[in-house]
Amino acid sequence: MxxxxxxxxxxxxxxxxxxxxxxxxxxxxxxxxxxxxxxxxxxxxxxxxxxxxxxxxxxxxxxxxxxxxxxxxxxxxxxxxxxxxxxxxxxxxxxxxxxxxxxxxxxxxxxxxxxxxxARATTAYAKTQVELAQYRYMLPRLTRLWTHLERQRGGVGMRGPGETQLETDKRLIQDRIAHLKEELKGIDRQMAMQRKNRGKLVRVALVGYTNVGKSTLMNVLSKSDVFAENKLFATLDTTVRKVIVHNLPFLLSDTVGFIRKLPTELIESFKSTLDEVREADLLVHVVDISHPNFEEHIEVVSSTLREITAGDEKSVLLVFNKIDAFTYDEKPLDDLSERTRRNLSREDLERTWMARLGESGCTFISARTGEGIDELKTLLYDRVKELHIQRFPYNDFLFQDYTLETNDDE
Structure with a gap:
């Protein structure tokens, strides 16, 4: 060619x-x-x-x-x-x-x-995971990288130098993939030991579509300075913080955001990072309510959680974020108009399917302005306390003399 x-x-x-x-x-x-x-x-x-x-x-x-x-x-x-x-x-x-x-x-x-x-990977762990995903993606596509080499004609198999080099590269990449997998296994063992040493605290994980404000919410709840930016995949590495709400401590983790058509290679490589999600006692599913297709985002996250076996029989608190950016068509609906997300107010949405979700844990907030954060903290307190008592029925020292009127200072 x-x-x-x-x-x-x-x-x-x-x-x-x-x-x-x-x-x-x-x-x-x-x-x-x-x-x-x-x-x-x-x-x-x-x-x-x-x-x-x-x-x-x-x-x-x-x-x-x-x-x-x-x-x-x-x-x-x-x-x-x-x-x-x-x-x-x-x-x-x-x-x-x-x-x-x-x-x-x-x-x-x-x-x-x-x-x-x-570009966004900063730690050795994230870099190793991304490199593994890149090699997995590259392996079946190596052939096109050698189309610029003329193949020798003649011979039964017509094996030219380009094809020989191609086979060499395949072996090198396969060896590199095997090496990276071993590296990740070693890091996984270290991280599993870290999780085991965190003590008897309930684990809460923030999950959601990319760019829905998980890191901003993490900063608000933990009073920390986790990197947050209005770009996709601002967070790759799992960040874990000890959070105290109404004098009740628990562990809160912020994980990589999901996205539709997420590459299989990345899901496979980042399964270990998502161990924090898998092992969490409570998932806080953050949704950008200002996005016109947030319902589809909810389904993408739910299906991805099922794929990594993290969404079954796990307690989930649904948090609709960015209510300060929520907009809709305010023209009144007539009898023939279709009721869609674009012409329903937030109050209308809350009275529909969201109202049913509210019974199992649903709230509306703006992590940027602080609206609804107190209600979210109260929900978190109730759910974490309930989970702690279920897991450690004889370890109730956390709740002695604690009331909801106490300060949130760590």
């Missing part, structure tokens, strides 16, 4: 590409591209245009149709755009064919998320 030359282009600008399919409506596709835009900006890339095509399913060879791919090629060539990002995971075949046509750097959603994780 002939080697192509990638010309010098504007590498900080990107084109985004998505599909409307039988499994993904136009509204969903547009919202997913909004999220891909946010992911791109988190990675330091400036999206300049979006291409959206309606297909029954992704084209098995080029993801989009050949006509749409040619349209994208003309655009990136004319404007010297150096990066095209696709809002789904591309197969090695699709990746190879798209690169051959566009002759610019191609990323799919998975590789973009992996890149963000690599």
């Amino acid at each position: 002939r080697e192509f030359i990638i010309t010098e282009t504007k590498s900080d600008e990107a084109v985004l590409v998505g599909l409307i399919t039988r499994n993904q409506t136009e509204d969903q596709a547009k919202e997913y591209l909004d999220e891909l835009d946010f992911l791109s900006r988190t990675a330091g890339v400036e999206p300049v245009v979006r291409f959206l095509q309606r297909l029954e399913q992704p084209h098995p060879v080029t993801f989009v149709g050949k006509g749409k791919l040619e349209e994208i090629r003309l655009y990136v060539e004319e404007r010297e755009i150096g990066l095209v990002i696709f809002d789904d995971e591309l197969t090695p075949k699709q990746l190879r064919n798209i690169e051959a046509v566009l002759k610019v750097r191609i990323l799919d959603r998975t590789s973009l998320i992996l890149d963000i994780f690599a």
Whole structure:
């Protein structure tokens, strides 16, 4: 295969590409591209245009149709755009064919998320997990990295130097994956010992979609300074703090946020980080109520928890955050208007399915302004006290002479 030359282009600008399919409506596709835009900006890339095509399913060879791919090629060539990002995971075949046509750097959603994780990893543990995920992603895609090498013709198997090098690289990556797995096992043992030595305290874990305000809430509850930023995946490493609410101590952990279409490689690599979630006595599921599709976010988090076997038979407190940013269409509904999230007030929502959730633990807050935090603390106190008594029925010293009127100082 002939080697192509990638010309010098504007590498900080990107084109985004998505599909409307039988499994993904136009509204969903547009919202997913909004999220891909946010992911791109988190990675330091400036999206300049979006291409959206309606297909029954992704084209098995080029993801989009050949006509749409040619349209994208003309655009990136004319404007010297150096990066095209696709809002789904591309197969090695699709990746190879798209690169051959566009002759610019191609990323799919998975590789973009992996890149963000690599940039945000700060501890040795997180870096090891991300590196393992990257190698797992890279392994089946090695072939395309060697398409620039001419293969020798002739011979029964036509094994040229490129193919020999490819097999060598596969073995090296497989060895590296095995080494990283062993490293993680060692770190896991250390962290398991740390968790075991934390004493008889109830464990509470903050979970939720990425960028819903978990780290901000962590700072409010623990009076600490956990890194919080309005970007996706601001937190990769699990942070654990001892928190005291109404003189009742418990352990509170802040974990990596979930996201739809989360790469399988990352779920697998970060399962050990999510041990804090698995071993928690109470999950505080934080939801961004200001997001137009927060119901889908709830389902994404719930399904991911089920995947890591952390959501079954576990006590969950649902916390709707960012009520200060909640907006809706205030036009009055007539009899024919569909009642949707966009035209229901917060009070209307609370009277619908949220009201039923309230019986098992549901509250509305703004971690940024402090609204509703006192109610949340009271809920936490009641749930943690109940869990502590269940786990340690003969260890009630924590609750002697403690009342809800006491200060929250640690």
